[in-house]
Amino acid sequence: MSARTNKPHEVVERALELSRADGCVVIADEQSTANLRWAGNALTTNGVTRGRTLTVIATVDGRAGTASGVVSRAAVTADELEPLVRAAEAAARGAGPAEDAQPLVTGVAESPDFTDAPAETSSAVFADFAPALGESFARARAGGRELYGFANHELVSSYLGTSTGLRLRHDQPNGTLELNAKSPDRKRSAWAGRSTRDFKDVDPASLDAELAVRLGWAERRVELPAGRYETLLPPTAVADLLIYQMWSAAARDAAEGRTVFSKPGGGTRLGEKLTELPLTLRSDPNEPGLESAPFVLTHSSGDTASVFDNGLPLAATDWVREGELAHLSTTRHSAGLTGLPVAPTIDNLILDGGADRSLEEMVASTERGLLLTCLWYIREVDPATLLLTGLTRDGVYLVENGQVTGEVNNFRFNESPVDLLGRAVEAGRTEKTLPREWSDWFTRAAMPALRIPDFNMSSVSQGV
Amino acid sequence: MPHEVDQSFLALPLRALADAALARARALGAAHADFRFERVRSAAWRLRDAKPAGSSDTTDLGYAVRVVHGGTWGFASGVDLTMDAAAKVAGQAVAMAKLSAQVIKAAGSDERVELADEPVHAEKTWISSYDIDPFSVPDEEKSGLLADWSSRLLAADGVNHVDASLLTVHENKFYADTAGTVTTQQRVRLHPQLTAVAVDESSGEFDSMRTIAPPVGRGWEYLMGTGWDWESELGRIPELLAEKMRAPSVEAGVYDLVVDPSNLWLTIHESIGHATELDRALGYEAAYAGTSFATFDQLGKLRYGSELMNVTGDRTAEHGLATIGYDDEGVAGQSWDLVKDGTLVGYQLDRRIAKLTGFERSNGCAYADSPGHVPVQRMANVSLQPDPAGMSTEDLIGSVDRGIYVVGDRSWSIDMQRYNFQFTGQRFFRIENGRITGQLRDVAYQATTTDFWGSMAAVGGPGTYVLGGAFNCGKAQPGQVAAVSHGCPSALFKGVNILNTTQEAGR
Secondary structure, three states: OOOOOOOHHHHHHHHHHHOOOOEEEEEEEEEEEEEEEEEOOEEEEEEEEEEEEEEEEEEEEEOOEEEEEEEEEEOOOHHHHHHHHHHHHHHHHHHOOOOOOOOOOOOOOOOOOOOOOOOOOOHHHHOOHHHHHHHHHHHHHHOOOEEEEEEEEEEEEEEEEEOOOOEEEEEEEEEEEEEEEEOOOOOOEEEEEEEEOOOOOOOHHHHHHHHHHHHHHOOOEEOOOOEEEEEEEOHHHHHHHHHHHHHOOEHHHHHOOOOOOEOOOOOEOOOOEOOOOOOEEEEOOOOOOOOOOOEOOOOOOEOOEOHHHOOOEOOOEEEEEOOEEOOOEOOHHHHHHHOOOOOOOOOOEEEEOOOOOOHHHHHHOOOEEEEEEEEEEEEEEEOOOOEEEEEEEEEEEEEEOOEEEEEEOEEEEEEOHHHHHHHOOEEOOOEEEOOOOOOOOOOOEEEOOEEEEEEEEEEEEOOO | OOOOOOHHHHOOOHHHHHHHHHHHHHHOOOOEEEEEEEEEEEEEEEEEOOEEEEEEEEEEEEEEEEEEEOOEEEEEEEOOOOHHHHHHHHHHHHHHHHHHHHHHHHHOOOOOOOOOOOOOOOOEEEEOOOOOOHHHOOHHHHHHHHHHHHHHHHOOOOOOEEEEEEEEEEEEEEEEEOOOOEEEEEEEEEEEEEEEEEEEOOOOEEEEEEOOOOOEOOOHHHHHOOOOOHHHHHHHHHHHHHHHHHOOEOOOEEEEEEEOHHHHHHHHHHHHHOOOEHHHHHOOOOOOOOOOOOOHHHOOOOEOOOOOOOEEEEOOOOOOOOOOOEOOOOOEOOEEEEEEOOEEOOOEOOHHHHHHHOOOOOOOOEEOOOOOOOOEEOOOEEEEOOOOOOOOHHHHHHOOOEEEEEEEEEEEEEOOOOOEEEEEEEEEEEEEOOEEEEEEEOEEEEEEHHHHHHOEEEEOOHHHOEEEEEEEEEEOOOOEEEEEEEEEOOEEEEEEEEEEHHHHOOO
């Protein structure tokens, strides 16, 4: 809608009033972003954006079942509202019965701020950060370092209304900072990342100082061949691997025999011990510092989401409990198909249950091993084992007798996160971390470092 | 069939908003300003075992203003279709440029943004080549066709599940800048895909076989058989899948590979396409996608591969996914050499990078995937040229004593400087004494880019050439996706390292 017309909650109400379908779900998303990007100690691009999208999900009952039609449009004006609702209804009539059809959700209390104006971010979020970043550039230049990176802040206010009376609202702030330091010849590289809700808790100067130490570690270079090495995976790397595992944990696929969580002979591996360590992999929309939408908010149906579930309250869910596979993700429909409890995906992921040792303490107790910084270009090689390939990046360090003694070349790895959990011999203290590979889609994670006795470095990468 | 730009797009207040934004940017002292209005409609259908499993129809609409002000970039975007709002967005772009200037000042830098010259293209219209706009086809027809194809596959022995999907995009873009270029464009693209899955419940083994039909810059006619033989491909899949389930696991080692265009396009994309983006080579993607081994000082010197290797960047190929009339900086589409006779001779450029590195002109590689994103240097259709006198795929296979014929893409990964890569595929056929003797399973090939292209011993003829590609090439921060095509013939590579993926998994 234009500024002259209605507020988001009013748009939702109006769309619901216009609906002639048997059921209707309306989601209004108001999005604002601000970002800064830099390379070689200089800003390259920047931007502030405003976006507004209205999604109408119409459901139409028929003799063969209920169909759904989903139509989303940006920047809908008042005149375009009715055509959008009609388009969703036409899409439903043309789609045929939806396999995931369920009664629309009812009985969830209205969000108290449903009628409030959307939250917004702007370049003001960088008011303190931007000058500090500029000073870091100057300090890095003087110290013989080049800084590369990206700072992004986003606020999405989502308003969900349904013909069954739900009126829910969620504001999701999402901030990320990635800082990469390189030597001027670009033969040494180090990285650090942070997730933040408001940029008040990130300090580019301290991150730059941390990276300067790492570039110092890299002044001694050690070439190692491919092979299996005792490896310390830092929290960001653990997050990237376990997020992929989470994305591969659809209950229906497992029950159909086509994932790593399928049991030979039929059924799923639920109840199976995945690791001897007392680790719990869980999601909780109310996790402090990692808060995410406390109800299902989905714009399309898929293997782990159903538009019919919109508004369904989300509860804390253990995916792996004390080392044992406890839940696979389900919609109400796939829960019915598989006979498993309803367990929708939640937009954060936490692994805890390890010891209280920091990564530094784990390094100190390492006789000889590799300390990774992060992983990159992770892709699935074999769904049967959930074998993933990818690369180490921005610093692989050799640890000898409890000390970092130099930097090692990068490697390509071939590993399965499920197998890694089974082979991990130590987990450290859980800490909030930014998953580097998946931070475009998933930023809210808390993980421990893991010690893997025999991580498969499949080949050497010349890349730095 | 010739088309016109959608009247519903032209009816939007494109010029009025552009005039308001550009005038405001000028008044605020911008040395350059460009205005881009985009409407991108994307629709997707998913079927699971021939039943609807989710669909969406999303239209992104809005506009962006980019300025060069005080020697720095500023960018902002908005969605309110009033002249006041457009002028306000231009003001926000200038404000962002001023914020950048503060950071640059604090850093003690003297870097300034300058753009390479480009002729003014006034009042130009360009429309991609297609017959039937997929959005003119009723949804029932689309989902009905996918359901029919799925059902045919499901009815075959050994097929337990079928996943089907169709992505369609209709993209309109209006561009105007302070130099006087004004372009209006329209593109259509689509990507159908079907995957058959076999499950041996007793052993727990499963595998899949996917169509290798590429995504294309065509219309609905593609699904009716123009440009691809769907009947033939769908007819073969159950048999291929059944054979794959019975196939022996590959013995890891060194093999000669005949790589089909359905697989080689992706290797080209990762090891040549991204590696010859000059912004990457200069470090502008260093913190995210990475840099490139093909650094600027090696232009004209780097031995990229064998002398048989000729690679072009092309914005003009008919039905190409990265084919355009004018890019998002008002630069006309072009075709040029990237690798000539095995040597690096060119890069992909935008106007800023062109000016920075001494090129007279950008080759038209600036693109934004939505009105909310800034144009970034983006891949053209990067294609390996066939040998005019080259062999057929059958003859390439016939020239191999012990090797593997690789068909279809699946898994892909390459390091941040584009050296070390690993790819899998859909179908791996064992070659013995010049003949195919059945499929293999658990195959991945792993190499270093220049070693791999240096091992190219034969390039197939024009009859083997296929334009492959993808809808989902990711780059930049904030992340953007772009569609891009890669044409290539079949080609023979000598002595490539093959991994057994079950052994890699420690099994």
